[in-house]
Amino acid sequence: MLRKDMSDPRATSPSQALSPPGWARAADFAAILFAILALTIPVSGGVRALVWGWHLKIVSPFRLLLFAAAIVVARHVLVGQPSLFRSLREAIVSWTRSAPLRTAALAAAGTRPVMFAVGYLTVIMLGYAPGAQPFRDFESELLNLPLRWDAGWYLGIATTGYSYIDSAGPDAQQNVVFFPAYPLLVRVVARLAGNSAAAYVVGATVTTVVLFVLALAYVYRLARERLTDDQAAATLWLLAAYPFSLFYGAIYTESLFLLGIAGAFYHFGRREFGRAAWWGLLVGLTRPNGLLLSVPLAITVLEGRGERPVGARIRGAPAACAAIAMPVAGAALYSAFIWRLAGSPFAWAAGHAAWGRHYEGLSHLVATRYGFIASVGLLEYVSREPYDLLNGLGAVFVLAAVWPVLRRFGPAYAAFILINILPPLAAGGLMSAGRFSSVLFPAFLWLGAAVPARHRAGWIATFAAIQAFNAALFYTWRPLF
Structure with missing residues (x-):
């Protein structure tokens, strides 16, 4: 969403015409989020919380990385192009060029x-x-x-x-x-x-x-x-x-x-x-x-x-x-x-x-x-x-x-x-x-x-x-x- 919201509307690249469907973008976001959370666990010690009576405990980065990998594989099997990495690269370029x-x-x-x-x-x-x-x-x-x-x-x-x-x-x-x-x-x-x-x-x-x-x-x-x-x-x-x-x-x-x-x-x-x-x-x-x-x-x-x-x-x-x-x-x-x-x-x-x-x-x-x-x-x-x-x-x-x-x-x-x-x-x-x-x-x-x-x-x-x-x-x- 930030890519669309914050990029300069006058500086769009031709490759942006090829855009994954909404569910694929959501899957990309979830995979990146899981990967980021996994990287923070060694510092934060993980998450322990009580949610609606259920004890939520996430203390292992490997499980989150496994979830992220599974999402990436499933997403690319169903929608191969543009890839997550290409979309991420274009988003970063768009942000850096955003007025x-x-x-x-x-x-x-x-x-x-x-x-x-x-x-x-x-x-x-x-x-x-x-x-x-x-x-x-x-x-x-x-x-x-x-x-x-x-x-x-x-x-x-x-x-x-x-x-x-x-x-x-x-x-x-x-x-x-x-x-x-x-x-x-x-x-x-x-x-x-x-x-x-x-x-x-x-x-x-x-x-x-x-x-x-x-x-x-x-x-x-x-x-x-x-x-x-x-x-x-x-x-x-x-x-x-x-x-x-x-x-x-x-x-x-x-x-x-x-x-x-x-x-x-x-x-x-x-x-x-x-x-x-x-x-x-x-x-x-x-x-x-x-x-x-x-x-x-x-x-x-x-x-x-x-x-x-x-x-x-x-x-x-x-x-x-x-x-x-x-x-x-x-x-x-x-x-x-x-x-x-x-x-x-x-x-x-x-x-x-x-x-x-x-x-x-x-x-x-x-x-x-x-x-x-x-x-x-x-x-x-x-x-x-x-x-x-x-x-x-x-x-x-x-x-x-x-x-x-x-x-x-x-x-x-x-x-x-x-x-x-x-x-x-x-x-x-x-x-x-x-x-x-x-x-x-x-x-x-x-x-x-x-x-x-x-x-x-x-x-x-x-x-x-x-x-x-x-x-x-x-x-x-x-x-x-």
């Missing part, structure tokens, strides 16, 4: 290591914030570096699963507020990497960066549907350098969420509703606001009503409706699990109150900030509430982008920004607003198109400098989360 993946990898490589370095050097040279109590699971500060703020919650879920203390209720911070897709993915990667404490931290960090690269590749493809090559590349660099994109290298859900929403938009726009549905389900299982993706997807259908004949729209309506519903279905699946665990399907929503999220409305947010600035002055506001200011700038940026996004890219993208930034502002104020703004990719599509080519380097450098400053705050345990 989306190349540009995404360069943007990630040009920003993520620098932010890690800034965080590490700040910790060892300047130290932590006064009174901070950072996690110290390792003797090495480098291994401790990713253990910041919500990372502890995600790693806790990945290692020991969910729990709920009835006597504490929603007034106590409990891990049910964190959705399962990301920690479950981290658990799989960590177990394959050795199932040690270091495997969880390093595996989660590497997983986050890889997901970010894939997410940027999808954003590039979305950009190329409306923008030039240069503008699409600028979009990726602006997004990667954005002051709050430091979370794309942290043990947070931003990378997975961006990948899911970009993948869902991309495939839904191409009427590939099956793939859009899977991405939508992932989004619904990744973050509480993931279910809201159904709204802009539905608007996308309304936008394209006049582009296709009535008969074609009617035939595609069931698949489109199913894809639209999948983000809600993902949240519903998690709610059903939480219902069984905590006795309430919405315990995850009620639990946000323990983090200070209470609905007060947008008017309250505006009135309190305006009144405070009017009474003490702007400079005093900045000195007393610097983190409020930083997060507020992120919110102002995406809100300012709504109108130009609406005019250039349509109501679906504009609605996507609004429904993902206004609710958290109304229930929680500016807390984490900067982080929330980092995944609202339509704002960066507009920025990549609006900034003249001669000014892009300056914008990217300024963004990156502020991101480095934010990284120093984040990694030294200051309240930028």
Whole structure:
């Protein structure tokens, strides 16, 4: 799937006309997966799990290799050409020539290591914030570096699963507020990497960066549907350098969420509703606001009503409706699990109150900030509430982008920004607003198109400098989360 999704559509080879049937591609994937799992067993020690009452134990690499060999033989007996090895070689060549993946990898490589370095050097040279109590699971500060703020919650879920203390209720911070897709993915990667404490931290960090690269590749493809090559590349660099994109290298859900929403938009726009549905389900299982993706997807259908004949729209309506519903279905699946665990399907929503999220409305947010600035002055506001200011700038940026996004890219993208930034502002104020703004990719599509080519380097450098400053705050345990 990645070969089709991430390769440059303008750079296809003639040999791709000869393609194995779908079941043969699935068999190839299974054989490669078994071979990879077999190679990880000497490091991980294998897999032991209880699945629906059955004890699953895979501790021998030879059995997996035997399964892989049997699949390869059966596949080539039934479908000889193109062979698995030829298909794999062509896929690798296609990936290396892919403009989306190349540009995404360069943007990630040009920003993520620098932010890690800034965080590490700040910790060892300047130290932590006064009174901070950072996690110290390792003797090495480098291994401790990713253990910041919500990372502890995600790693806790990945290692020991969910729990709920009835006597504490929603007034106590409990891990049910964190959705399962990301920690479950981290658990799989960590177990394959050795199932040690270091495997969880390093595996989660590497997983986050890889997901970010894939997410940027999808954003590039979305950009190329409306923008030039240069503008699409600028979009990726602006997004990667954005002051709050430091979370794309942290043990947070931003990378997975961006990948899911970009993948869902991309495939839904191409009427590939099956793939859009899977991405939508992932989004619904990744973050509480993931279910809201159904709204802009539905608007996308309304936008394209006049582009296709009535008969074609009617035939595609069931698949489109199913894809639209999948983000809600993902949240519903998690709610059903939480219902069984905590006795309430919405315990995850009620639990946000323990983090200070209470609905007060947008008017309250505006009135309190305006009144405070009017009474003490702007400079005093900045000195007393610097983190409020930083997060507020992120919110102002995406809100300012709504109108130009609406005019250039349509109501679906504009609605996507609004429904993902206004609710958290109304229930929680500016807390984490900067982080929330980092995944609202339509704002960066507009920025990549609006900034003249001669000014892009300056914008990217300024963004990156502020991101480095934010990284120093984040990694030294200051309240930028």
